[in-house]
Amino acid sequence: MAISDLELPTGVTARSHATAESLADAQALRVAEALRQAIDSRGSATLVVSGGRSPVAFFEALAQQPLHWRQVLVSLADERWVPVNHASSNEALVRRHLLRGPAAEAQFLGLYRVAGNLEQAAELADAAFAELPPIDVLVLGMGDDGHTASLFPGNPNLDLALRPDCPRRVLPMQAPSQPAQRLTLTLPLLAGARLPLLAIQGQAKLATLAEALAPGEVASLPIRAFLHSPLEIYWCP
Known part of the structure; x- marks a missing residue:
């Protein structure tokens, strides 16, 4: 199957790239262009990005783009509820691979909060994200199960998170993989992005996208909530 x-x-729109490197480079050019326009x-x-292993090459390519980084605010679509020095922290990933060199001048708004439990952490993050300006560029990924951000199928909070009128900006989520405790932005905040992009790799994820x-x-494959205009999809085998 091909994305075409x-x-x-x-x-x-959908763009196919021969390699993960060419996908990351093309995505970085597009994101930088949109940030300059903003x-x-x-x-x-x-700029709101997603974590995990897949976006590392994109982060490193974007960090090399000439931008007025002092005028850019970077944040996360979701986060693992682990300290920022933990190996699984999305914030640590962004700081290590994106916020370096000239890009280190960008502001950063993190999701992780120290709290007694996950719900309290989500409430603290929800209050902090009242200060998040409208999202100019949103970069999403997708799991083989159709989740995006930390909007996982079967999660007790999923229906609330996917409501167009969800009153919360941030909700706690439980992932099927470790670390299970997550924080995610909700649909109203994510869906307000001026330019959303979805980057996926491999035939398995292409098959999930086709489904x-x-x-x-929507709850069975939460990525469905974002498969409408405007959206740019980037894929490589």
């Missing part, structure tokens, strides 16, 4: 075989909704138009730009494009419940 998919029937995409109007306003959704800075030129409004004086600042907000998600077919009619079905």
